[in-house]
Amino acid sequence: MKLELRGITKRFGDLIANDNINLVVEPGQIVSLLGENGAGKSTLMNVLYGLYQSDSGQILIDDKPVDFKGPGDAMNAGIGMVHQHFMLIPVFTVAENVALGNEPTKLGGLMDVAAARERVREISDRFGFNVDPDALIQDLPVGVQQRVEIIKALSRDARVLVLDEPTAVLTPQETDELMAIMRQLAANGTSIIFITHKLREVQAVADRIVVIRLGKVVGEAKPTSSASELASMMVGREVHLSVDRAPLKKGDVVLSVDQISVRDDRGQLAVNDLSLELHAGEVLAIAGVQGNGQTELAEAIVGLRKLEKGSGKIVYKGKSVESLSVRERLEDFLSYVPEDRKKDGLVSEFNIEENLMLNQSYEDDRGAKFVRRGLLDQAALKSEAEQAIERFDIRTQGSKSLAGKLSGGNQQKVVLAREMSRPHDVLLVAQPTRGVDVGSIEFIHDQIMKERDEQSTAVLLISTELDEVLALADRIAVMYRGKIVGIVPADTSRETLGKMMAGVTA
Amino acid sequence: MFKKTNSDAATAASSKIEVTPAMFSSAPVKVSAKTGLVMAFFTLLVLLAFGVYGSPKGVTFQLNEAGTWLSVPDFTVSSNAFSLLLGGILGFVTLASTALTIANRPTPMWLSLFFGLVGATSLLAWLAAGASVPLPFILSNAVVLAVPIILGALGGVMSERVGVVNIAIEGQLLTGAFVAAVVGSLTDNLWLGLITAAIASALLSMSLASLAIKYLVDQIIIGVLINVLVIGVTNFLYSQWLAGDGKNSNFPGTFEIVKIPVLSDIPIIGEALFANRVTVYITLLLVPLVWFMLFRTKLGLRARAVGEHPLAADTVGINVARTRFWWVTAGGAIAGIGGAALTIGNVGAFGREMSGGLGFIALAVVILGRWQPFYVSAAALLFGFAIIMRIWANQVSPGIPTDFITMVPYLVTLIAVAGFAGKVKPPAASGQPYSKS
Numbered sequence: 001m002k003l004e005l006r007g008i009t010k011r012f013g014d015l016i017a018n019d020n021i022n023l024v025v026e027p028g029q030i031v032s033l034l035g036e037n038g039a040g041k042s043t044l045m046n047v048l049y050g051l052y053q054s055d056s057g058q059i060l061i062d063d064k065p066v067d068f069k070g071p072g073d074a075m076n077a078g079i080g081m082v083h084q085h086f087m088l089i090p091v092f093t094v095a096e097n098v099a100l101g102n103e104p105t106k107l108g109g110l111m112d113v114a115a116a117r118e119r120v121r122e123i124s125d126r127f128g129f130n131v132d133p134d135a136l137i138q139d140l141p142v143g144v145q146q147r148v149e150i151i152k153a154l155s156r157d158a159r160v161l162v163l164d165e166p167t168a169v170l171t172p173q174e175t176d177e178l179m180a181i182m183r184q185l186a187a188n189g190t191s192i193i194f195i196t197h198k199l200r201e202v203q204a205v206a207d208r209i210v211v212i213r214l215g216k217v218v219g220e221a222k223p224t225s226s227a228s229e230l231a232s233m234m235v236g237r238e239v240h241l242s243v244d245r246a247p248l249k250k251g252d253v254v255l256s257v258d259q260i261s262v263r264d265d266r267g268q269l270a271v272n273d274l275s276l277e278l279h280a281g282e283v284l285a286i287a288g289v290q291g292n293g294q295t296e297l298a299e300a301i302v303g304l305r306k307l308e309k310g311s312g313k314i315v316y317k318g319k320s321v322e323s324l325s326v327r328e329r330l331e332d333f334l335s336y337v338p339e340d341r342k343k344d345g346l347v348s349e350f351n352i353e354e355n356l357m358l359n360q361s362y363e364d365d366r367g368a369k370f371v372r373r374g375l376l377d378q379a380a381l382k383s384e385a386e387q388a389i390e391r392f393d394i395r396t397q398g399s400k401s402l403a404g405k406l407s408g409g410n411q412q413k414v415v416l417a418r419e420m421s422r423p424h425d426v427l428l429v430a431q432p433t434r435g436v437d438v439g440s441i442e443f444i445h446d447q448i449m450k451e452r453d454e455q456s457t458a459v460l461l462i463s464t465e466l467d468e469v470l471a472l473a474d475r476i477a478v479m480y481r482g483k484i485v486g487i488v489p490a491d492t493s494r495e496t497l498g499k500m501m502a503g504v505t506a
Numbered sequence: 507m508f509k510k511t512n513s514d515a516a517t518a519a520s521s522k523i524e525v526t527p528a529m530f531s532s533a534p535v536k537v538s539a540k541t542g543l544v545m546a547f548f549t550l551l552v553l554l555a556f557g558v559y560g561s562p563k564g565v566t567f568q569l570n571e572a573g574t575w576l577s578v579p580d581f582t583v584s585s586n587a588f589s590l591l592l593g594g595i596l597g598f599v600t601l602a603s604t605a606l607t608i609a610n611r612p613t614p615m616w617l618s619l620f621f622g623l624v625g626a627t628s629l630l631a632w633l634a635a636g637a638s639v640p641l642p643f644i645l646s647n648a649v650v651l652a653v654p655i656i657l658g659a660l661g662g663v664m665s666e667r668v669g670v671v672n673i674a675i676e677g678q679l680l681t682g683a684f685v686a687a688v689v690g691s692l693t694d695n696l697w698l699g700l701i702t703a704a705i706a707s708a709l710l711s712m713s714l715a716s717l718a719i720k721y722l723v724d725q726i727i728i729g730v731l732i733n734v735l736v737i738g739v740t741n742f743l744y745s746q747w748l749a750g751d752g753k754n755s756n757f758p759g760t761f762e763i764v765k766i767p768v769l770s771d772i773p774i775i776g777e778a779l780f781a782n783r784v785t786v787y788i789t790l791l792l793v794p795l796v797w798f799m800l801f802r803t804k805l806g807l808r809a810r811a812v813g814e815h816p817l818a819a820d821t822v823g824i825n826v827a828r829t830r831f832w833w834v835t836a837g838g839a840i841a842g843i844g845g846a847a848l849t850i851g852n853v854g855a856f857g858r859e860m861s862g863g864l865g866f867i868a869l870a871v872v873i874l875g876r877w878q879p880f881y882v883s884a885a886a887l888l889f890g891f892a893i894i895m896r897i898w899a900n901q902v903s904p905g906i907p908t909d910f911i912t913m914v915p916y917l918v919t920l921i922a923v924a925g926f927a928g929k930v931k932p933p934a935a936s937g938q939p940y941s942k943s
Contacts, residue, residue, distance in 0.1 A: 049821070051820070051821070070820075070823060070825075071820060071821045071822065071823050072822075072823025072824075073823075075822070075823055076823075081821070083821065086818075087815070087817060087818035087821045087822070088815075088818060089810075089811050089814045089815045089818055090814070090815075090934075091814060091931075091934075092807075092810075092811070092814070096807060099807070100807060100808065100811050100818075100819070100822050100824070101808070101819070101822030101823045101824050102822065102823075103804040103807060103808075105803075105804050108803075109803040109804050109805055110802055110803055110804075111802060111803060111804055111807060152822075
């Protein structure tokens with residue numbers, strides 16, 4: 001099946017998310033759609049999948065124009081999509097999820113569970129997916145959930161499969177397996193549109209690379225192009241992929257985490273008897289696939305989450321922080337950049353000034369900059385915000401702009417500005433560059449290295465991006481199912497790290 | 507790096523609790539000991555208050571109406587001895603539940619229900635010491651009183667399963683009760699009354715559904731407004747019209763009692779379930795029907811998908827808005843029949859605000875019954891039982907303060923909700939509007 005997108009334009013208010021985009025996908029081809037976050041890749045695919053209606057342009061299948069009113073039409077035309085956030089119902093079984101919307105039935109609308117199960121088993125066997133049709137989705141690892149999504153698309157005879165950032169949640173090994181699956185599907189004649197911003201994956205698997213920037217196709221690249229060529233095409237200027245760093249000046253242990261256990265919201269042990277030590281002047285990175293307890297570990301250090309009764313302790317410069325509240329920890333030693341800036345890092349409806357004073361709204365002797373006799377000091381707020389905008393290169397119309405209106409990278413810079421401007425010995429940063437444009441990534445990485453080199457701050461970096469971990473870390477602790485699999489030096493190979501991320505002890 | 511001094515201890519501990527992939531998802535969750543504690547409390551209450559300090563007088567359990575085909579003789583036991591026996595059974599159930607908790611497994615719902623049943627029996631034996639317990643009478647009334655709650659809650663389940671919170675059950679019941687009485691009375695046809703009650707309540711639900719789904723108005727606010735509106739309108743119509751013209755417009759009478767041969771002769775439950783009005787039979791059909799629809803058919807699978815993850819349902823081509831609209835509407839029709847059961851299925855006339863909070867009880871029952879039709883019905887029967895106990899206990903043992911007896915069912919319910927409902931998980935998208943940008 002040949003798919004063609006012709007002159008697709010999609011606007012959201014004043015924003016042009018897709019500007020006259022043309023794309024042709026031949027049968028059995030793997031086409032990579034490469035672009036930064038917010039370049040318009042997902043919007044384009046949602047138009048193709050019928051979730052959005054384009055403002056102008058045409059979709060052609062085998063040279064015949066088609067009109068998708070909803071995902072149902074797109075699926076009937078042979079287009080399948082694996083969304084970045086899985087569209088699976090956690091409390092349903094694999095078979096029920098695959099059948100949903102396309103249910104085999106017996107007389108009277110009765111579900112034919114056996115047929116649904118058989119359908120899953122057949123596709124799973126054909127591609128060696130090894131998926132149990134009766135397992136509940138919520139019990140499956142993400143890698144398997146993704147296969148369920150692929151089965152879901154294939155069970156509807158998808159001949160064009162769209163994979164939207166499919167590797168974001170996978171270990172390096174799972175990523176390799178997924179690429180093998182993609183090649184196998186393509187060999188069987190299925191076309192694949194592979195959306196990503198990871199250059200390495202594009203080079204490994206794509207037949208063609210289409211680069212999108214600011215809603216426009218800026219050109220095609222060959223799979224043989226170098227990473228820096230691809231990066232500069234994607235960003236539109238020269239990009240430095242490496243980070244400058246001074247030699248390590250490792251100081252004393254500042255923070256130590258000693259055999260702690262922490263439960264997650266569902267009551268399961270997310271951090272299990274975990275210990276680590278953090279020195280002044282070093283970057284210790286916690287690597288690992290998302291959902292292995294990193295969030296809970298960070299929240300325990302900040303004091304947002306209680307340690308399991310009877311488990312160990314967290315010690316700052318020789319004294320336990322157990323009895324300290326979150327506020328006391330922040331004032332004493334800690335700066336914290338949470339992984340989800342929109343949910344935990346900022347108040348979207350507050351402007352930049354207000355966001356910068358969020359955790360400094362107290363009026364006491366510890367550096368109360370913004371509050372005088374219970375009133376906000378507007379002048380101090382404004383000057384602080386203007387300094388931050390200047391120093392952190394926050395691209396905005398002014399200090400009164402709402403945080404929610406800023407781009408991801410600029411939002412993150414606001415959080416960094418707030419946290420780095422307070423006195424601190426320990427910087428806990430989680431996913432500092434998730435959903436951030438390449439320009440901001442460079443800037444944020446430089447800021448983190450400055451903390452290490454100039455302030456001798458002890459930096460604990462939690463990241464699921466292996467590239468980021470390798471670029472910044474002095475030591476790498478790999479976390480798997482609530483435990484540290486091992487702590488290894490920064491020059492450890494990707495392959496070893498990948499194995500450790502799957503739980504194999506180094 | 508692991509601290510050197512602790513490394514031995516750390517390895518020892520980690521080898522003991524080795525986390526395998528299968529365990530990781532389920533094992534570390536701690537099952538709450540709450541259920542066992544609540545059970546232990548009630549067991550002690552039965553053993554001490556009803557048993558040791560109970561009256562030794564005889565209590566007669568009447569199991570069926572005299573002279574039926576499958577007649578079982580009444581049996582008489584000593585009140586406190588019987589309570590001691592039942593207390594022993596309760597103790598055994600408590601131990602079983604505790605053992606399950608220690609094995610880190612939840613107490614199954616049916617065991618909790620069995621516990622409640624035995625406990626209720628001992629309460630009857632205690633109250634009626636020296637007199638008799640007319641089980642057919644009590645159960646039959648409990649069922650009749652439970653019908654509006656069951657149907658209201660069933661409507662609530664259908665609504666919440668697709669992700670629309672429906673707190674307008676009270677208004678739906680009241681609408682059904684009013685329309686059934688008035689139409690039944692004016693046309694002299696109770697069936698017409700029943701059908702119009704369902705339609706009127708369905709129309710009311712459509713307004714809830716379209717405001718919530720199309721215009722994305724907050725579902726709680728709409729629910730409250732509908733309740734207030736219906737109370738106001740029916741009060742107005744009652745005082746301006748029905749109160750003066752009762753003979754013509756508010757005197758529908760009730761459906762006749764239909765005895766189903768053979769089945770109605772079954773001891774204990776036959777009288778209640780199979781010698782009753784058509785509204786009870788409709789309920790007996792609707793409960794399994796809704797369950798079957800939700801859990802065995804394609805439509806039900808889609809409905810639950812919409813209530814759990816509407817975006818996911820949308821991406822496989824299910825029309826979220828339409829699914830929500832029709833399920834909420836159908837739920838409204840069922841709640842309307844529940845309202846009709848109040849008038850033409852029980853009392854025989856409409857009274858001012860006669861639903862009297864049953865709709866809100868139904869709302870609690872939806873949660874207590876974990877959004878499952880059968881569990882919901884069991885929970886609703888508990889309330890029906892509580893209401894009839896209040897009436898009957900006043901007659902049988904006048905020595906006990908009325909206020910105390912009035913209080914007991916609600917106290918029991920409160921403890922039941924807190925102790926037995928456990929950590930319940932509503933449909934994930936319940937109350938969340940769905941809109942595509």
